[in-house]
Amino acid sequence: YPDAPKYAVVTGVAAKDVFYIVSVANNTPSWQGRVDTVFFGRLGPSTPSANSSMITRLADFSAFHRPGVYRVIVPGFPNSYPFTIGPNVFTQLTAAALKGYYYQRSAMTLTPGYAGLWSRPAGHPDTVVLVHPSAASTLRPAGTVISCPGGWYDAGDYNKYIVNSGITMGTLFDAWEDFPEYFDTLHSNIPPLPMPPNAAGARDAHDSRDATSRLPDLLNESIYNLRWMLTMQDPADGGVYHKCTNAAFDSMVMPGVTKTPRYVVQKSTAATLDFAAVTAQAARIFAKYRRQLPGLADSCRRAAIAAWQWAHQHPDVLYDQDAMNKNFTPAVTTGAYGDRHLEDEWFWAAAELLVTTSDAQYLLAVRGQLNTPLSLPSWSNVAMMGDYSLLHHRATLPNTLQPALDSIKQQLLQMADAYVNRLPATAFHTVMGEKVSDFVWGSNSVAANQGMLLINAWLQQHDRKYLDAALTNLDYILGRNALNECFVTGLGSHSTMHPHHRPSVADGIDAPVPGLLAGGPNPGRQDHQTYAYTEPETAYTDQSGAFASNEIAINWNAPLVYLAGAIEALQAN
Ligand code: 9MR
Incomplete structure (x- = not known):
């Protein structure tokens, strides 16, 4: 976005300290001669990665705001892929990630008008x-x-x-x-x-788009x-x-x-x-x-x-x-x-039922679980889903619950602050990846959920730092990561092509079904495929057999829909 922070990352040892942003006129890579250099900056200090043997340097071009299509050039290195600066840069992403669910529909013919190449x-x-x-x-x-x-x-x-x-x-x-x-x-x-x-x-039966x-x-x-x-x-x-x-x-x-x-x-x-x-x-x-x-x-x-x-x-x-x-x-x-462990499922169900019905029995159940420390949501740990809903609807909840909600809010902000504070020391300037425990099966959903948590912190306290930190994890998912990989199918210059996804494998079409988030680096490698890299942040392989790092899943796309949509909605703030 024109007014958001902008970073590129150089891996390895750079000969010189400089980087250039060049304009890609008509989207062709004719940058030679550098007549089209629009921005010039110095690389930051070398930073060792906590989760691989990589050393990185940051190219910060946040001070450059002009909309257009560009590349980053660092002498002695391959050019970056092209990227766009502009308003609404993630509309296409958000729509694609939501559309991913349509492609997952069972029991339904996907017709060419909606499914394009991937009709089935x-x-x-x-x-x-x-x-x-x-x-x-x-x-x-x-x-x-x-x-x-x-x-x-x-x-x-x-x-x-x-x-x-x-x-x-x-x-x-x-x-x-x-x-x-x-x-x-x-x-x-x-x-x-x-x-x-x-x-x-x-309603006209032939025009169901009424x-x-x-x-x-x-x-x-x-x-x-x-x-x-x-x-x-x-x-x-x-x-x-x-x-x-x-x-x-x-x-x-x-x-x-x-x-x-x-x-x-x-x-x-x-x-x-x-x-x-x-x-x-x-x-x-x-x-x-x-x-x-x-x-x-x-x-x-x-x-x-x-x-x-x-x-x-x-x-x-x-x-x-x-x-x-x-x-x-x-x-x-x-x-x-x-x-x-079902405490968190009890809490989430009670919280949603309380918000929807205001019935005292659910208040009692919510109270019984209020002291659980907050943690990032996953399919097996859904307590935070209850916390999000309680905070969102707190104006409708009884006074007796308000002190506990204050405490939940404080804990949420503490988690978000810890994420924000991670950033300066991280190799890719992303919240994702500071901890080795981020790299689990479906690690990209960890990145997306951290982003969603930061957005929820912003909803509680409109501090720009939360938005900026959330954006770093969207950047991670789209390519500012140790693999230079866009993990969303159908988008970007170098993205997942061979997800563990039966339709994508079997449909005879080269391009995978679009809008799907690959699982991401997972040093567990439970699929026993051959991985070129095996360190926590590089243990990813774009092969359809690699179900432990390259499958797609509905619970991974959802926080991507949330994060990308939230950032689009809030970009003007
Ligand atoms: O996302 C799940 C991950 O947390 C587990 O470690 C893994 C092994 O049990 O299973 C993952 O979920 C898979 C599910 O069991 C079957 N459909 C595909 C899911 C994504 O790989």
């Missing part, structure tokens, strides 16, 4: 799903056929997991609640929702997954099946190729609480759309309350896939999302 047949209709023996109940004995259509594929695989859908939906809903004006007008070219014919007055019936794309897309989630609740008792899955992962084929049986497996407390949180949040968001979506908000509210009640009656049903496979056949070997 529907897969996994899930209208005939078997109750796995682990999920058998009196009314639904093993083998009962139920219907759980729609929703997004979780990741590079074709299964649908409630726990991971939970944090994904919560993050997307937070983006909506925090930046409604921005997301109201963000268009990603997705099909409008099928709606009841009388929902928006007279402005009165069209929801904002972020909500439209979320409903595609929400409706699936609602099918995962057992109407008899409110409990929620942990996942809808094949017994084993499909091979690397397109959706619709395999027809192996699909199952819902046992209900779990974690899935049920995550479901309660999401449906409670959905209930208050869609209450404002009663005309277009009659009944949805009320259904969500009832579903959330029923899920909470089931969880109370079954407070510690963990999903232990290995144990399950000892007792039941067929064995299920797909993603487990087997969380063993």
Whole structure:
């Protein structure tokens, strides 16, 4: 952005101290002769990286503001890729990251008008799903056929997991609640929702893009997954099946190729609480759309309350896939999302239910968990999702809760300050990567979630330093990292081309499905592929077999949608 900080990073030992910014007229790399040099600066001191053997120097050109397309040149080094300075530089990114969910839709044909090159047949209709023996109940004995259509594929695989859908939906809903004006007008070219014919007055069946019936794309897309989630609740008792899955992962084929049986497996407390949180949040968001979506908000509210009640009656049903496979056949070997600590799920569900219903029982439950220290959200640790919502809605919450909310706010600001204070010593001038523990499976979502946390700090206290620090992690994701890699498919000059993503592998199209965030460096390398680099911040390989560093996942794209959208929304501040 013209007025935001701007950095490039030189790795290795530079012969000279200088760098130039040159204009790329007409986007051609004809910089020789340097007649088009627009800015000149000196490199900063050498900084050793904490997470690789690299040494870096910073090129700070924050003082240059003029919109255009440029490269950075450092004598003796390859030129940088071209980059743009201008307002709204991340609109395309935000729209692409949201559109990523459309490409993940199961049970739906992706048509050329929306999907372009990546149009494809529907897969996994899930209208005939078997109750796995682990999920058998009196009314639904093993083998009962139920219907759980729609929703997004979780990741590079074709299964649908409630726990991971939970944090994904919560993050997307937070983006909506925090930046409604921005997301109201963000268009990603997705099909409008099928709606009841009388929902928006007279609607021409051939023009379903009728402005009165069209929801904002972020909500439209979320409903595609929400409706699936609602099918995962057992109407008899409110409990929620942990996942809808094949017994084993499909091979690397397109959706619709395999027809192996699909199952819902046992209900779990974690899935049920995550479901309660999401449906409670959905209930208050869609209450404002009663005309277009009659009944949805009320259904969500009832579903959330029923899920909470089931969880109370079954407070510690963990999903232990290995144990399950000892007792039941067929064995299920797909993603487990087997969380063993549920305090945070209790807190998140209680917080969302409290905000939506104001019911005292949830206040009690929230109070019981208020002392948990804050930590970055992940699929297995969702407490912060509750904190974000409580802070956002604090004006509607009782006085008795306010001192505790002050303390949460202070802790949030402390975490954000610690991130900001990391920056000067980091090798790439990004919040991401100061700690080796940042480089886990899905490390790019750590970067995005740190950014989202910083935005939440800004929402609490409008201090520019939080925004600037959040931007450093978007820069990390887009290329200012030890691999010089843009981790979002379809964007940038050097980006992920071979994600572990079945459609991208099997569709016969060179370019991967766009708008998807790769997992990122992960020294764990649990995929046992050959990695050219193995240090924490370089342990990434752009090969489709590398599921531990190069898969994509819905819970990783969501904080990217939040972060990019928030930064776009706030750039003028
Ligand atoms: O994101 C998950 C990561 O935190 C776990 O360490 C890993 C191994 O259990 O699983 C990841 O989730 C995968 C899921 O189990 C199946 N779909 C793909 C997900 C992303 O790799």
